Amino acid sequence: MSSRPRGVKERVAEGIARRYRRERNFRLAGLGAVLVGMTFLGFFFYTLIGNGYTAFLQTHIRLDVELSADVIDPDGERDVQALGRADYQGVIRNALRARFPDVTSRNDLRELFALVSPGAGFELRSDVLSDPELVGEALSLWVVADDDVDMLIKGHIDRAADESQRRISDSQLGWIEQLEADGSVSRRFNHRFFTSGDSRDPEMAGIWSAVVGSFFMLLVTLALSFPIGVATAIYLEEFAPKNRWTDLIEVNINNLAAVPSIVFGLLGLALFINIFGLPRSAPVVGGLVLTLMTLPVVIIAARAALMSVPPSIREAALGVGASKMQTIFHHVMPLAMPGMLTGTIIGMARALGESAPLLMIGMVAFIVDVPESPLDPATALPVQVYLWADSPERAFVERTSAAILVLLAFLLVMNATAILLRKRYERRW
Amino acid sequence: MTVAAYVLGRRRSATTTGVSFHSLPGYYGSYVAIWCALPALALYCLWQLVEPGFIRTQVLATLPAATLELSEAELGLVYNDIRNLVEGNIVSGEPNDEILAAASRYTSLQRISNLGITLVVLLVGLTSLGWAFRRVEPGLRARNKVERTMEVVLMAASTVAIFTTIGIFLSVLFEALRFFQQVSPLEFLFGLSWSPQTAIREDQVGSSGAFGAVPLFAGTLLISGIAMLVAVPVGLMSAIYLSEYANSQVRSFAKPMLEVLAGIPTVVYGYFAALTVGPLLRQFGEGLGLGVSSESALGAGLVMGIMIIPFVSSLSDDVINAVPQELRDGSYGLGATQSETIRQVILPAALPGIVGGILLAASRAIGETMIVVMAAGLAANLTANPLEAVTTVTVQIVTLLVGDQEFDSAKTLAAFALGLLLFVTTLLLNIIALRVVRRYREQYE
Amino acid sequence: MGRYSASFVSCVSAFGAAFLVQTAHAQAARDYISIVGSSTVYPFSTVVAERFGRTTDFSTPTIESTGSGGGFKLFCSGVGVQYPDITNSSRRVRQSEIDECADNGVRDIVEVKIGYDGIVLANFNGAPMYRLTREQIYLALAKTVPDSAGSGLIPNPYVSWSDIDAGLPNVRIEVLGPPPTSGTRDAFVELVMLAGCEAFPVIETLAGDERDAACFTMREDGAFIEAGENDNLIVQKLEANPTALGIFGFSFLDQNQDKVQGSLIGGISPEFDSIADGSYPVSRPLYSYVKKLHVGEIPGIEEFLAELTSEAAWGDFGYLSDRGLIPLPQAERQAVLQAVQGLENVSLSP
Amino acid sequence: MSLASNLEKETVPQAGVGTAEDTSIQAAPDIRVVGETYRTVGDYTSATPVIRTRNVDVFYGDNHAIQNVSLDVGKNEVISLIGPSGCGKSTFIRCLNRMNDTIESARVHGEILLDGEDIYSRRMDVVMLRARVGIVFQKPNPFPKSVYDNVAYGPRIHGLARHREELDKIVRTSLEKAGLWSEVKDRLEEPGTGLSGGQQQRLCIARTIAVSPEVILMDEPCSALDPIATAHIEDLIDELKKNYAIAIVTHSMQQAARVSQRTAYFHLGRLIEVGDTDQIFTNPQHELTEDYITGRFG
Incomplete structure (x- = not known):
């Protein structure tokens, strides 16, 4: 051993604590790097899920809709063409009027009709077309609410805010609260989001x-x-x-x-x-x-x-x-x-x-x-x-x-x- | 037509299967199969190309002379109507007799055509199959021929990149040339001011319009630089941790998770940068008494860095794993710690590959569009201060192309010139990078 | 032996063949209307298209958001199924574009002015509302402004609003607005900046070009921030930055009343009625242009135009107004309707 | 996970595989031994031990690769480990500086002492251990660095040189000791990977010497080299034994005879016989050893 430079062992020992510290730091840096990536991923998912999960539910309003044969099928022949041309949105509007008979002025009616999605009529139409037997019956139907109503129910619109600062007017709010009181408003699974194409009405839009x-x-x-x-x-x-x-x-x-x-x-x-x-x-x-x-x-x-x-x-x-x-x-x-x-x-x-x-x-x-x-x-x-x-x-x-x-x-x-x-x-x- | 194609395809595959039953080794099978499939396929494709034109001429010939006097484009519309009728789509207005006649002609022609091509393809397929089949004998060097064919196929595949480049070059070149007729190339290349505020309407002349690309490139470099400062350390350290330290469970979980980062739509990153990081930095900066723009280069760069982490980590991870275990053993055998081994042995050995990965990531950063469109703003400041707003080449290209201004105005054409310039710049950078990497490799391999 | 290689070859060639066959089949018959053009008109045009698709037997038209310029480029490329039938624009068509159309055989174009879009200056509604005049906006945002003596132009010296008028809040001037490629920017510059700058006597003394440059050029020192054309993003940035103002379309203000408030310009608040009756000064018309040669050939164009110009759509209480489009005055609607029904050619002469 | 590294990792355990399953070898004559009752023939101790091992067992997962081996490595001597492939000799010497730590599934039981300290004890630091017990591998594995940096690597990481001159000196002496100095003194800055195979292996030895270890382990250092290079290395080993304790695994009995003073014969994970090299080769005590030496198998 004589030719070995003296103190090799000591010199190695001297540096060893420092080297292990560096080793640990390096390892931690690596772990940190992975964690940085994962944290961001987690953060993304957290924000997205936080923002997005409500889209999987959609507010519906229950209405008693009367599919009167006079309105939908005046000829009484259950002809698909004729059935397809009928004014289903009108049927829904009538149901809304029946629900709130006090509303009479033109402007108020406009606001009332705006509670229901413009797409609701089209859905009713396809229901009737697929089952013409429905004509003449009175149904208790869950129709799609308008996007503004949906936002209100989901809490994205502040009910306490000044009327001028929200898309829902005070009278609309009143009607919605009445509907809520008798359990006619509910959030249900938004199947349209997965099954339909794009739409300019958010409540009807799908991917x-x-x-x-x-x-x-x-x-x-x-x-x-x-x-x-x-x-x-x-x-x-x-x-x-x-x-x-x-x-x-x-x-x-x-x-x-x-x-x-x-x-x-x-x-x-x-x-x-x-x-x-x-x-x-x-x-x-x-x-x-x-x-x-x-x-x-x-x-x-x-x-x-x-x-x-x-x-x-x-x-x-x-x-x-x-x-x-x-x-x-x-x-x-x-x-x-x-x-x-x-x-x-x-x-x-x-x-x-x-x-x-x-x-x-x-x-x-x-x-x-x-x-x-x-x-x-x-x-x-x-x-x-x-x-x-x-x-x-x-x-x-x-x-x-x-x-x-x-x-x-x-x-x-x-x-x-x-x-x-x-x-x-x-x-x- | 689709049905015919489907039937054809099935028949063809049926004949091919029949051939591979042949008792000779697979190469003879492949040889015959290639001979059977390729000519028939080529013929079929050729027919598919020719057929619509042929039927069109025939169908239009049945129309009355008055209709035929219409311009070519209008005839096209009439023809579209006929085809709508045939395909059972809704048509414009009530079809008249001529159109109906033409439509029935169209249908019969199509039927004949389908039948014809089926027969011809089958015939050609069978003939060439028979020919090839007869040539199958012990002396035929089937393997060499098949392999030669395959090599040609491989080579053809590799030229796609060349054609793409030429295509890109040509598709931006002409518009860029038109731009240079309006703005001098020197001003474009070396101008220090970018402000395409020329008027949209012709009666609004006179706004300042400066087309100097330097601030755009400086902005691009600044943002990409920040992104690389985030992505390279984080990505590389992640790769090192995952390939050297982490056990296999952590690894098999974390690696794909990191790859997900690359898949998040850039639009989402853009929102994140613009709405969360930007304002956060601004507040933070104000807390420190710094004037931070809410569209700061820092915000966009940071988020872009996160996005390209997986580009660095995934490729580095692969090359680090490819470093032979002997080198690790050699280093450990001398008493090196793991980090010393990684830093001083593994990384140098993996460097060419890592540099390749980093270059790829850098390319991605330079070409990234949506994040900067949303987060970096459009102000073309010539600055190296990451707290200020800068703009990038890609942002300008997008903004100019989707704008409301007239399409042949200098503003729109500038987008093509920028595209061309960016293309040429990255080309030069890549040539240099390739040289450097190659020299390094030659030295150590 | 050779199994892999054979399957590989056949794989590649099959894909190649599939590609070629696709190419050949490309010119399938088109049974839907193809619409391109401005991203500003897009939200309105799509509503009409959707109604049209739902209530008729025609396919729903496809609408691309390409920007007005890109829209005209495509629209004017030619006649035939591969070219769009209708283009939307947030500005009027230019003569050069009409010429280019004509060069490519697109001879007859029908213009449909569909309504007005208000342009608003808005800020976070938790902060005080701005009451501005066009002169003040001009002073805040122009690159060069008249000096206090009124003798010449100087680079814009104003840092905070209170520098311009002591009555305005003492906050840094920070306005997020559209880029120079945008029709919104164009309209804003003309309706606000030009009007504002003409109020200064010194401007009148300048020659035409210089005057235009003085009036039209926005400052580039960070006070005016070109924020891209995504108006939602601007709204959200305003929320994150309460002192800033943003320039965007009325429909975004309408939808985000709980987040932002429109500044008063010349004492008038940007509201539906004030824009409709013209008392709010900043609004611009939106257009659709229809290729006449396609009418009667591509199914449904006439019916689509009928839907677009129906009272249910563009009327005072039509569904487009729900989306924030300001209807044309009754008389103008009648005039446009007649022109559309007669498929009259666009003419740029006033 | 890259394929290449997988390969490397998997070949190592294979060195010790084959104990239980390999029936053809198990059928070889007269393995009298089972489990605890087994005793190595000959004297496995050394008068001046640097490394002492007692009752060492190594497992790779369920595979019992080394069974109950006791062996000393003495000062200033070369001990060679011979035996047929898969007998565990490589595994055994890899235990001596804990190289087996890098294999996840490996477990080592028993007592291995370096200068009286248990190297598997908690107090023994693996970095320090490997600085004291160097290893040279079967395949030359110079780092992708210059010749100089290859040799300087160990001293640098361990902080053995206070300044550049000292480092230069260490590099030079190490290369001289490895007999490489004259060949590479003008190419110190060239990559180590550019040398010939024999030079590379000597470079690896120089690299090991540069840390001034007490023991050098050599795992078939010449198996990848030509006869001339092998002769070089053997001379070198002869030279090195003056200063270092050396344990060498070799496939070649002639090499063992040429370079070593003591020889240990391994068979199926067991140490069968150990003794002076002369005695082992001329007068093996155990039947298996004799069969191996005389070339009846292996």
Whole structure:
């Protein structure tokens, strides 16, 4: 031991407390970083759920509606055309008048009628059309309340406030309180939010058409960006000679990841709509634009995944006489799959939440009808969020949050699926 | 038509399945399958492209001469009406006899066309299948041919990126050139003032209109810089913690959770930045006696930083995991603590990959639009003070494009010029970054 | 052997084929009205479209929010199913746009003036209400203002409202307003700033260009904050920042009475009636433009126009007024209605 | 989780696998031993022990990789650990500086003393332990740093050099001791990964020496090297034993014979026989040892 410099042990011991302190700090910093991310996520969810959960309930008012045959079906033939033309909103208005017979002046009636959603009549109409037997009967019906009433019941409008500072007049408030007193006001599950398309009446507005639009768009995006992205990555990583051409491709890919998404919208407008003649507002165009946008993300991640497969695997496969193609498809690709999936998920998540490029290709639009194919006009969930966020009606605030919640729910489902997939692939070897 | 396509697709797959029953190894199967599918598919696609035009000509030919004298565009509308009729949609007005005749012609033509293409595709598919089938013999190097085809497919896929770039370049170039006819490129590139307050209506001449892009780029850099200051440490430390310290349960929970951050719509972040962070910073600043704008670069940057955390963490996590265990063992074997090992061995080894991830995140920050649209405001101040309001290139592009002004005014065209400039700038940055990373890699691999 | 690779190839080619087939099928028949244009008109146009879709057998029109300029760009691109039928605008069409339309075969355009939109200056209603004149607003927001001697223009020196008039509150001037690309900004500048600046004698002495520059240019030192076109966001920012004022459309004030209050301009409060009778000075008309060649070809355009111009929609008590659109005076409605029914061509000559 | 690191992590336990399941080896003649009654043949103690181990058991999860091993490593001697693959020799030496801590499922029982201190006791610091017991791995694993920084890494983290000159000196002496100085003195700033395999391994040894450990553990240090490089390393080991206690795991009996004074023969996680190298190779006491030495299996 003589040649060992003296005091090594002592010197190590000297610094050891400090080093452990640093170790602890470093570890805490790491934990802190994770917590920062998680805290924000938690905070987001907290705010969103706080703002949005009420949108899943909708105020209804119980009315005794008389579906008098004279009004609805004067011919008495139960002809669908005739039934469809009848004034159902009028029927509901009559019910309101019957409930509050004291109200007579024109202005007061207007205010009274405003308690019920303009959409209530349409719902009654579809009820009657699906069951013409209802004609002539008197029903006790829960009709959708107007958004202002809904906001009042949910406590977003201050009842004590001065009349000029709320959307509900004093007399309306009086009627609502009467209705509340006899149990004719209740909050029920808002199924319209999930089943109907957009509407300018918040109480009738739903996300279904946007969900379907997003679904078609993501379908197109996934179907194109995953195979093309993976194929590109394989080509660049495994086959391409290292020359100027592949350099060019590589620079291009990195660069495309940096191009602002709205510029992709410009490209989509010029290429797919003006040159290829695809229709505006169609999910297929949105999908194509988002494909171009997510491709770089997928490619970069897929290349990183391929790169991380140890060369020994390739050598082993080549060693038993597999061709290069076989080596890649049978051995390298399955191993790189988890990484590729991660990248694809990040890309798809980005695509799912993207709204700026859709602005240019006509998807920031008012779409009521649910699209039936990727070629029908449609909007997307984030665009719906954006549009609702810009709507003057107060009731859209909670609906905006609720729509974001739905969007996030989809995202969580996507991530969960990816995790399951990843696990399966990881177990395979 | 869809039904026909569906039937076709099924028949085609049926024939393909039949082929793969062939007793020779799969490569021969693939070879025959490719030969069977590709020509038929190509033909089918070609027909799909040609068919609408063909039917259109035929249908329109049945219309009376008076109708045919209409302009091409108006004919298109008439034709649309006919097709609405055929598809059972609601039509404009009562259809007259000519339209009805044309509609029935349309229907019959379509039927013939579908039948025809089905037969032709089947025939071509079967013929080429037969041909390929006959060529299957021991001497045929099927594998090489199949693999060659696949390599071509792979190569074709990789050119999509090139075409996208060219497409983007072309789609902004022409409008940008029109802009440069109105505003000199020198003023645009080096002007220190951005104030597109030119009038919307022609009788309102004279407002100041300055189109200097420097403040926009400075603002973009400031906000992205702040975002990177948040995202890089947090993202990197998260990646390190999750890949080196956390046990597998924590990891499998936290990693996807962090990835969710990347999926939150940017609109939501925008609201958060504009309504929560902005005012908070403002109050905080006033408490300290600082004048903080409620649209401060700091607010937008912070929130954007949160958004891009997963871009840094996810990719860093992957490259950190790819660092071989031997290096860790080597370091631990010398008595290094875990943090020393990470800082001095793992990070340097993973650096090229991490830099790649950071560059990607930086790109995302520069190109991010919605957050800054909502939180950063539009005031083009040339400042390095993060407490002041700045604007970014993307904000201006959006604002200019969705504005109410006339479409060929300098204001709108400026958006294209900005897009072009941004595109070129990021291209240059990427070329430089690629060089740097590559040099680093060559040194240590 | 080769199973993966074969399936991969077929996968890729199938997607490619699917894409091509989609392309070929793209020009499906259109049975709905396509509307584009201003985001200001969007909330009104959509209500009409929804009613129309609900009460008739026609499909609900699709309405894109593209901005007025973008709307005209699309509208004027040509005649045919791939081009929109109607565009909304928060300003009147320009001659250059009519020309561009004509160049592309869009010869006949019907103008529908649908109503007025009030522009309000509002602040958080927990804070004192502002009572302003247009001169004061001009002094607060212009880039250059007349100096106190009235002899020339100086860069805007005012920091707080009380600097302009001792009667105004002593708070920092902070106004959130629309960007120069916005029609709202355009209207505000013309109706408030121009009117305000013309009250100063020194302005009269300036040459046309200089005068316009003095009147139209907003200050850029942070007192006027360009806050984008999302009016809801402005409302919410006002709530977070009680001393600031915001410029936005009347419908947002109407919906957020419990949060913000409209400032009095020239002593008049921005209310439905005062805007409708013209005593509140800041309001601008909103328009829809219809492609005449599409009428009768795309199903439902005439019926849609009938719905839009029905008393139930744009009348004094119509559903559009519930949304904050200020109806045209009765006589003007009649005139527009006639022009629409006759599908008269727009003419810009006054 | 990256695949690469998974691979690495999983290969380690495999080194000790195969005890219970591997029936073909279990069928080998005359394992007389079961459980507690087993005794190692020969003298496993040393007169001047640096490391003393008593009754060590190692488990990877349910897998009993090392069973009841007792062995000393003496001062200034080279002890070689031989035995067929999977016999636990690598696992055993990885216990001596607690490298097995990095494997989550690993548990170590028994007594391992360094200069009389229990290294698995709470008071023993693992950083300090590894500074005193260095290890060289099978595959050369230089850090992605320059040659200089590779060697300086240990001294730096442990704070062994007060200033630059001192560090330079440590680097130089370490490289000299590792016999690498003359080859790399002009390329100190080049990446360590650019050296040849043999040089890399000597760089790793220099890296270990730079911390001035008391014991050097070597886990098949030459298995990835060519004969010339191997000869270099063997010379080096001979040189190093003057100052350090060395435990070397090797596959090659010839190497064990060349470099070591004592040899321990492991079989299926048990230490079968230990003794002077000469005696083991010329006159093994145990049948298994004899079979292995004579090449009947392994």
